[in-house]
Amino acid sequence: MITVLLDKNRHDRNYFDCGVEELNNYLKLMASQQAKKDNTRAFILEDEERPERIIGFYTLTMTPIDLKALPVKLQKRHQSARSAGLIARLAIDQRYKNQGYGEWLLIDALRKLLLVSETVAFPLVVVDAKEGAIAFYKKFGFTPFNDTPHKLFMTIAAIRKSLVEAI
Ligand SMILES: CC(C)(COP(=O)(O)OP(=O)(O)OC[C@H]1O[C@@H](n2cnc3c(N)ncnc32)[C@H](O)[C@@H]1OP(=O)(O)O)[C@@H](O)C(=O)NCCC(=O)NCCS
16 A cells, blocks of 8 residues: 555545545645645545545644643753644545554654654654544554643654564
C-alpha cells in the first residue's frame, strides 16, 4: 500500500464518507485548493481495486509550538524551537473502518514527517483530534497538551525510536 497526493481528477471525493461532515467537506471543498496554495498537502490511500475510491486521507502542514502547554522538561529542551509538524486531519471512510487502515495511515504520516524533519528540523508532531479519536492517538503514543486535550503531541525522538524499532 502507498499513499498518493490528492488528485481531484482521479479521486472521487464525493463518495468519501468518514462519518464526520466537517472532514468530508474539507476533502471535498478545501483540500485541493489548500494544496495548490502550498498551505497543506493531502495524501490519499486508494482502494487498489477501484483507485478512484478513497479509503482514507490525511493532511500535513506545520503549526506553531505552544511551549507553555508542554511538560516542563520539554519546554526547556525545545525552548528555541518554533514549529511542529501537524497532522491536521486524518480519516477513514466508514466502509473501511476497523481494518487497520487508520493505524497504517497514521504510521505513513509519521514516516513522512520524520523524513522531512531530517532536513528541516522540528522537535514535535502535533495532531488535531476530533472528538472520539483522542483515544486512538493516545494508543499510538501521543500525549494531550495541558490546555487543549483534543490537541496531542509526540516528540520526533519518540517517533524515530518507535519507527526504527518497528523495522
Ligand atoms: C479514528 C479513525 C481514523 C480510526 O481508523 P480505523 O481504520 O477504524 O482504525 P484501525 O482499524 O486502524 O484501528 C487501529 C487500532 O486503533 C483502535 N481504534 C480505532 N478507532 C479508535 C478510537 N476512535 N478510539 C480508540 N481506539 C481506536 C482499534 O481498536 C485498533 O486497536 P487494536 O489494534 O488494538 O485492535 C477512524 O475511525 C476515523 O476516521 N474516524 C472519523 C474521523 C476522525 O475522528 N479522525 C481523527 C481526527 S481528525
